[in-house]
Ligand SMILES: Nc1nc2c(ncn2[C@@H]2O[C@H](COP(=O)(O)OP(=O)(O)O)[C@@H](O)[C@H]2O)c(=O)[nH]1
């Protein structure tokens with residue numbers, strides 16, 4: 001049966017979408033069986049299946065979103081099953097082409113289905129694949145200079161990249177981990193070759209900035225990179241029906257190609273058999289089964305990169321002649337417009353232009369008249385013939401995919417393997433509308449509870465270790481100013497921060513377990529409705545969660561959000577999340593000022609601080625959305641990855657890397673700050689006259705002072721010794737008051753006084769603009785200045801609590817502490833975040849706006865809270 | 871007074887180091903922290919999405 005075109009016959013929308021013209025599923029014009037009904041996808045109840053008839057080209061679904069849905073398999077004749085509905089009725093999870101995906105109801109309404117699903121005959125039979133003459137792959141070996149990795153999100157590109165280059169790029173089990181182009185060196189036959197890891201994309205028509213990076217790189221549209229010499233297309237062998245689509249598009253790029261069937265371990269486990277040699281012959285390029293997990297095939301892949309071939313063009317006969325003619329004519333007319341791309345790539349671009357109106361408008365703006373004319377002409381011709389170029393193109397590609405599946409891939413008939421059943425059972429609980437949300441809250445609480453409470457005993461051990469080390473090091477230094485620097489500056493400052501290694505390590509351990517398990521995509525699905533109520537988006541979830549480690553990767557992760565205003569709002573509120581640099585500050589303040597509370601209360605306070613950041617972010621997003629940007633996205637397309645037991649090695653490595661990074665930060669930035677802050681508190685030294693004046697003010701003669709100073713402490717009577725110590729503290733207080741830090745602190749005091757802070761806290765706050773942990777170091781240095789060597793840390797806590805203001809009232813009251821909490825939770829103190837915001841948004845407006853807004857808000861809230869409470 | 875000299879040296883090195891870090895951060899937003907998803911600049915480059923306004927750019 002061949003595709004005799006039915007387009008002219010009915011002429012309705014449905015047939016317009018199904019121009020490839022197989023009458024295997026009923027279109028709305030056909031007679032239907034009695035119990036069959038036609039409805040939209042949104043009308044399917046969980047458990048019901050249907051066959052897709054048509055995706056409306058409605059005006060609300062912009063053309064590229066519709067296109068993307070089709071590229072993900074929402075094509076005419078595809079069977080789709082409704083799996084479940086998220087909490088509060090939106091979005092909905094569907095299953096098609098062997099994978100699960102979530103859509104908002106709004107999008108589902110633009111898709112027409114007939115239900116129950118029709119058992120259509122194999123669509124692929126119309127396309128018969130005949131392998132051309134086999135080619136000799138081993139004949140020559142040219143090592144490509146650059147190899148770009150291309151594939152769907154989450155197919156294991158970065159894992160393979162890491163295997164081939166030995167780097168440690170971040171790998172996690174959700175779409176949108178890699179959002180930027182990364183290069184690394186790989187050795188092939190003792191020659192160097194540059195590998196380019198790219199963000200994943202479902203097709204070469206990008207819908208978000210991360211995908212744009214990939215497409216621009218491959219199409220030679222970036223100024224910083226040339227078109228790669230070779231393409232490594234990576235497919236998930238366990239889910240080829242979904243992944244082969246990108247291969248079809250990649251072939252059209254006309255670059256030497258190697259195909260890697262990654263996750264072959266999973267495919268074998270699921271009983272999927274792939275005749276990769278036959279496939280390789282058919283495509284005309286090496287096809288290598290590999291596993292980044294078990295390392296199977298990695299060496300073969302390395303060798304294959306030197307045998308990359310320009311693949312055979314997929315058979316074009318299944319595209320209506322009219323379409324390919326239209327493309328060719330337009331291409332011939334406008335190929336001059338594409339100066340720096342090859343013939344194949346410019347044909348692909350021409351086709352893209354014909355399919356999308358948005359880009360034409362841009363060309364028109366650029367004044368390229370002839371191009372617009374050619375493309376509009378082609379569009380008119382196709383419209384007259386009622387050919388929908390997008391649907392036709394995509395469906396023909398899927399026809400090719402299905403033919404490959406049919407010819408060379410055997411999937412076990414009982415494809416409900418034990419594994420997928422187990423995943424389904426897990427999903428039933430974890431993504432349940434009610435239990436899912438409860439489970440989500442429980443998981444989040446458990447994470448932060450563990451970080452706070454489990455790490456505490458470990459922290460004590462680290463502290464003891466540092467204490468011993470400090471005594472040992474100090475024993476080599478003669479008493480004097482340098483000794484003080486090491487003891488009071490370096491060890492008090494850096495040691496005070498290093499104590500938090502266990503907490504940092506635990507936080508990253510738990511985050512990476514979550515990231516690698518496959519749960520995060522589900523959590524986004526659960527949270528989509530709630531997030532969209534506050535002006536965010538389900539896809540904001542992962543960027544916001546990542547921001548709990550650090551706002552910078554969080555802001556970068558927002559690249560995977562397609563809608564510009566959603567992305568901007570997400571980036572704007574990401575720094576509100578309590579990042580790992582705030583963790584030491586929170587922990588120290590809780591340990592010092594809530595020491596008498598039970599461990600549970602302390603953890604609750606800790607959790608409350610995290611929650612506070614989240615609430616602040618939500619309120620900001622809500623107000624921001626209400627005031628400025630109304631056009632939030634209506635779509636939420638997110639693929640659900642398979643659940644995975646996190647690899648022990650990978651998470652251990654992530655934990656270790658992040659802990660080491662923390663140590664490195666303590667040993668560099670925090671160390672430098674500690675030295676400077678110590679010096680600023682110590683110099684200029686108080687003059688001898690001032691010192692003597694202070695002693696006399698306190699009613700001790702200079703002779704008496706000196707005699708106590710000379711004698712060993714034990715031989716002085718206790719009362720005199722106490723008097724002596726009191727005076728010593730007074731001198732130190734005077735010293736710090738008159739030091740550089742004291743002068744700076746006093747000068748900013750009027751500014752911070754409304755929040756209840758004195759100049760000493762002010763110094764800490766200033767230091768925190770370099771790195772938030774510096775606040776902890778500053779506190780450590782301030783309160784250890786002049787203290788004795790053997791002083792225990794608990795005494796440091798006591799010293800902090802006992803500190804007074806100049807007028808003698810206690811400095812650290814509960815209102816001050818709460819005000820400080822608010823300041824740290826909200827204020828923007830990180831230059832790197834400002835810089836990355838500028839880079840990602842391309843304007844200072846957003847980055848500086850964020851800086852002013854966050855610090856302003858922190859100031860106002862802290863002031864209000866302080867004045868109300870005290 | 872070698873101790874004072876040592877201190878002066880420490881302060882100088884710290885200052886220079888911090889200025890360098892500040893400069894780097896302001897100019898790239900990255901001082902190679904390699905944290906959670908970031909990549910060390912020695913081996914890789916962060917890229918911006920700057921190619922968007924190219925003439926051949928499409929749909930975004
Ligand atoms: N079973 C299995 N899992 C893999 C393999 N390669 C990668 N993964 C997992 O697939 C997920 C996505 O990997 P990643 O490299 O981040 O994919 P990318 O988004 O394409 O860069 C991670 O959870 C990996 O641990 C493999 O060969 N076998």
Ligand SMILES: [Mg+2]
Nearest residue numbers: 157158177178
């Ligand atoms: Mg990746």
